[in-house]
């Protein structure tokens with residue numbers, strides 16, 4: 198086989214599959230540089246990927262055409278109107294790594310997959326029926342699997358149990374871990390397909406997701422989390438295709454462009470010194486899941502090729518114009534990298550769309566509202582996170598200049614590595630004067646910010662103090678004292694301390710460890726100084742780092758497991774105040 202046979206196979210494919218969008222595939226043009234949706238290998242000798250999402254393709258796939266592309270690595274025909282059964286040809290292409298057929302009308306059983314290279318398979322939102330083929334369990338490289346919203350039945354094969362619920366959701370008769378056990382008749386754990394229509398904008402899906410799955414809701418620090426994801430996997434590509442335009446010659450003829458958009462240079466802007474090499478096209482072609490909706494907009498985890506995930510934050514309304522926006526991005530980009538700060542990798546600005554691209558933090562957020570399995574964080578982990586977070590904010594303050602603030606410190610913006618190294622994210626966005634869809638983190642806001650709406654480095658210190666209180670008390674600052682009594686967390690803590698009931702402040706889960714109690718008291722002291730009413734009395738963030746390091750350093754702790762030595766008699770003892 199060679200490029201000529203690839204060309205012929207594709208021309209046959211195009212002639213056999215009706216399509217509503219124009220394919221510019223003609224015999225005389227260069228297949229590797231000008232054919233829409235086609236990518237060749239580096240030396241231009243073979244076709245290695247086909248991406249035709251949302252091209253209005255109809256009918257069955259003529260497998261005798263695509264099956265001839267024996268160097269094909271990626272096949273994406275998602276979000277079309279394709280139907281019929283899948284015969285075994287496609288899966289047996291030896292080089293096939295990723296196959297995206299989600300959001301079509303395929304039916305019948307999923308054929309046996311023979312490609313040992315297979316790493317991504319997305320067949321969600323079709324009408325596949327029958328059992329999950331056992332051959333899938335023999336795909337050693339399979340990293341992502343999405344079979345959700347089909348009509349599959351029976352137990353989930355053992356080796357596929359490692360995939361999250363979202364891989365299987367919406368198949369009423371599938372059962373076994375990670376879904377409920379098969380011995381009982383199970384109902385679909387997520388909304389039925391009829392309530393999940395492709396025409397919903399991603400935000401609606403995101404809301405539905407968080408609203409329908411109570412397990413995924415934020416529940417505060419008492420259930421701080423690490424573990425595996427169970428968020429409903431969604432494709433945001435339809436949305437991206439609607440809203441974003443490609444700029445290269447390959448696509449310019451085919452993607453309808455608005456007048457204003459036409460004049461804009463719609464490409465991702467990478468911040469200097471960062472090492473990613475992806476393009477807008479890669480984001481367009483990747484699939485994604487909604488991580489959540491925050492005050493700035495909706496956040497997605499987007500899977501690039503080779504298993505790399507990035508986080509794309511789609512900003513809602515931005516008050517700042519393009520120049521102002523770019524200047525702020527440059528200020529953010531100028532910050533030196535720091536182990537406790539999530540780097541902004543790239544941004545995208547057009548009239549209708551503003552996107553920020555960050556690294557993906559594997560451990561989820563401190564608040565645990567990202568759908569990961571939850572484990573209680575012990576005191577040592579909380580100390581480590583508190584110190585790391587303080588260092589991250591101190592770095593932002595010292596590098597960004599006097600007026601540079603984080604502006605949105607709260608537990609969902611403290612992200613964790615699998616080893617509970619903490620990283621602060623979402624900083625430096627307040628100057629964009631983004632009109633907020635929801636009020637930004639009310640429980641963390643310094644009193645002067647509530648009055649003036651202006652954030653400062655000292656108001657960051659206040660928010661950090663509230664975050665410390667959250668870690669000490671296990672209570673959610675956004676939900677007052679956690680008692681439903683409408684008292685805000687700093688006020689509640691101050692009143693308990695005043696009444697000399699200090700020990701009652703602390704998270705009951707941590708009680709009973711003597712060394713811990715001493716450290717907790719010291720930390721409480723730091724927190725109280727951060728939440729001083731008058732901004733000028735509060736310490737700076739680098740002072741906060743010093744205050745914590747005075748009594749605790751991670752290296753020190755490695756030798757002395759403070760949370761391991763439980764002293765049962767100390768639990769009810771009144772500590773010195």
Ligand SMILES: Nc1ncnc2c1ncn2[C@@H]1O[C@H](COP(=O)(O)OP(=O)(O)OP(=O)(O)O)[C@@H](O)[C@H]1O
Nearest residue numbers: 488489490491492493496508555556557558562609
């Ligand atoms: N880089 C990242 N890696 C992993 N998870 C992330 C990342 N960025 C955000 N998240 C998670 O995605 C979810 C949504 O984030 P988002 O920032 O949109 O909302 P938020 O933090 O609740 O509010 P805000 O917009 O005010 O920051 C949160 O649970 C957050 O912890």
